[in-house]
Amino acid sequence: MKLLIVSSSQREGSQSAKVAQYLYDNNKDFNEVSHLELCRYALPFWDGESQTKSQDSSTWPFISQQVKQADALILITPEWGGMASPLLKNFLLMCDNQDTAHKPALLVSVVSGISGAYPIAELRMNALKNNKLVATPDHLIIRNVIEVLNAQAITSERDKSLRERIDYSTHMLHQYAKALFSIRQQHSATPFPKQQEYAYGM
Template structure:
């Protein structure tokens, strides 16, 4: 199985990318892990037309191919003003449901302080309607991110608990990935009558 980890900070280097690297090292149930750091791709902002995805020699086709091959995603966004980053929102708007539908996604918020719940709520509420990604029930909020996931052997009890939760969340993402394979297979090979009429959520 293949996993895509998307980090959506508009800065480089970033704490979001640091978290992505840590998660990629902890993954056990996926045979291949790709990290897409969105700020490195200079993607165009989607204007509602398919043509905009490939404008100005966009590298979106490369990302789209990775999404097609993926069995699951991890979506990492910093919290900016209580919101998910513009890069993450643009990425999710550009995702074609033919590439992402019925694939599980672990949502991760990264914040320098003690908040971080708002981006998760935002993504759960309105970011998955048309791309038809399936957010897992568990999510991660990496609070005080500058202070955690920096060393191999932390002695802080809260960080140890965070690392254990990360391992659990990645384990569950693998379980959802295996389970949703059957749904994707039936969706493609035993389609609902006039299935194409329901490509967008209500």
């Protein structure tokens, strides 16, 4: 099983990338893990035209290949003004449902304070309709992120509890990845008649 971690702060060296690195380093279930820090790539602004993805400077073909090979995704967004990152939403608009459909996604919100719920609600409500990613029931909100998941030893009970919650959430993501893999195989082997008429959610 292959896991793709996507961190979507628009600034390099972000707390979102730190969380992604923690998830990468502490993976216990997936055989292969990769991390895409979106701000380090030339991602064109999606305008609805497929040729936009392959502009001369675009690194989308590489990113798309990473998405296609993944069996599960972790989508990490900072909370900016109560919203998910524009970079993540642009990424999700560009994803082809041929590469993402029926793959599980763990949603992670990162915030310097005590909020963080709004990006999760936003992503659940309107970010997964057409790419057909399947958000797992569990999600993670990393509050007061500067104080937790740092390289040094565990610093508080909250830090310890959060790490344990992450272990559980990623373990369950792996279970969903295995289950949905068989669904994708069946879907490919015995497609629903005229299934392309239903490529987009209602």
